[in-house]
Amino acid sequence: MSVPEPPPARPPTWRDDDAPVAAPPGPWTPVRAVTCATAVCLVLVVLGVLMARPDVAVLAAGPLVLAVRALRSRPQGAVTVALEASDADPDARGGAGNLHGTLHVAGPARWATVSTTRQGRPAADVLVRVEGERLLAVVARTVRTGPQEIATADVQGVGPDGATVADPTPAVTRTTVVLPATTPLLELPLPQRLRGLTGPHESRRPGEGGGLRDVHPWTPGDRLRRIDWRVTARRSPDLSELYVRREHAQAEAVVVLVVDSRDDVGPDPRTWRGSVAPRPQDATSLDRARQAAASLARAYLERGDRVGLDDLGVRRRPVPPGGGRRQLDRIRHALALTAPEGEPAARLRPPRLPSGALVVVFSTFLDDESAGVAARWRDAGHRVVAVDVLPRLRESGLYDRERLALRLMTLTRDDRMAELVDQGVELVTWRDEPAVALRVLARRAQRRAGAGAPR
Incomplete structure (x- = not known):
């Protein structure tokens, strides 16, 4: 499975069954590295004040200010995610091969980590830039037919400078129906009896449209255009009897x-x-x-x-x-x-x-x-x-x-x-x-x- 670059962003068009999934409302929490760095800087500032070492306090003040600034500018709101099948792609509906989907990620996050799995197996882990909204193309290879899972995606928003992260969104999944592909076949067996009054095959019944069946004396009901004048001239020179061409009927299997x-x-x-x-x-x-x-x-x-x-x-x-x-x-x-x-x-x-x-x-x-x-x-x-x-x-x-x-x-x-x-x-x-x-x-x-x- 791969996550290639998508086309330019466009407004999301979700169907009723493709409603976006949002993470539960909650605060954006700082990552462990920022928390540990902030704690170390606070300790250094306290030690610098207690030990009368302004150089130590000044050394820790800069990172501490940056950490506080990052925490104050953390985003507000939830990240929404939706995964839909690409109906316009012929492979997604027309046969085994590539299954295509589109992952919609929207929200105040600047970055987002996307983890995809398929049938319980890890597929791809990527970090993408969101900046309001991002469309990701999801491609999965399959040799199976019938109902198929395209992918299951887990998304977590990342704030500016990677200092804060949002609560992970619930896993979103999308399935599609893969129709069986066809193999070209040239000649096929036919049933022992053909049916119908028309069709692509020549039957043994008398009718129209098939090959020559026989030449028969004209009887009431025969069409005049079926008269074979050469046979009539040969068998009945005085035209006392007319002969018509009879054909086989066409039938279907x-x-x-x-x-x-x-x-x-x-x-x-x-x-x-x-x-x-x-x-x-x-x-x-x-x-x-x-x-x-x-x-x-x-x-x-x-x-x-x-x-x-x-x-x-x-x-x-x-x-x-x-x-x-x-x-x-x-x-x-x-x-x-x-x-x-x-x-x-x-x-x-x-x-x-x-x-x-x-x-x-x-x-x-x-x-x-x-x-x-x-x-x-x-x-x-x-x-x-x-x-x-x-x-x-x-x-x-x-x-x-x-x-x-x-x-x-x-x-x-x-x-x-x-x-x-x-x-x-x-x-x-x-x-x-x-x-x-x-x-x-x-x-x-x-x-x-x-x-x-x-x-």
Whole structure:
């Protein structure tokens, strides 16, 4: 975290929830050095008078006068502090990276000491000049998504010449919501059946807008502009029968993103028990799931498809499938607020999905719950893609028994995911070139999109 030089001072514009915090009313107290120096000077003056040594008294009179002058000119009033998030900065709201905030310090202090911490860790200690008001830019680096603390600041005013200090202000803190960033994806898998009467993909149903389906004799209801005069001249030179070109209809894909928020584990297995929090510089499995879901949502929505969002860990109303830029914003905000909420209740049946939807499940697959739900969706006829979001694990520093437990867990997880593949669920590991794996899934079927749709 750094505290760079801010732009020129401007009048503070605090919102209702960013009201400045002032120190409790109280006197400005002298610092310990001034108190000790004043006491020594008084002792020297008394000794000079008692011992008839005017030189000693004169030697102590000068510093004593300066100390008294500093105490008489100490400021009056309290120091106010406010910390607000910078809404205008794209990084503060648009993805993991730099979080920006602005610290407002105002009051009669000439100087102020600012101590900042983030997530309980010391960040920066600086001495800044106030002179009525000062705006400080606060920048924090993060790899996490979701609700994030920008910083916690403690401020103490310092009077002229550093002779007096004000009472410390109460600690001020500010949080912001970091939306998951997106990764560019080129080719994406499609569901086995396409829906709708229009869209970006060519279906197998007859209609308009797609490629050539066949050439058929003209029937009542066919448009005259679809007459193929070359085929008609070749097959019916006397024009006793007309032939028209029939096309495939355009359709859209419906994609449902399902995030398993029950697990939020980091790359260090020793933090999985919950007694020790993951390090702030380590992205957890839920951070990867948010990024993966946001990337797929953006890629499908840019292609004109409809995307919805559901959560396996929390029973709340899902985000229904929709399209457009506002749908992407809605999904990213819902992903940012996705978090484990206590002990999840066991599901008797998987969530209901639209017919023919492509289901993408983002999970660590550390237990049978998410794998069982994905398998039931595959048995119901949906095309299911399982995205493994478990981070690359760090085994250094583990004891032998911890290493053995991790090995057993890894073998069980590998067997569970291999069983999913045997049941027809397609697997993608997000930590290993996800764009390439998704392209392979998109090209795996050697038939045109929507081949499973009825004619």
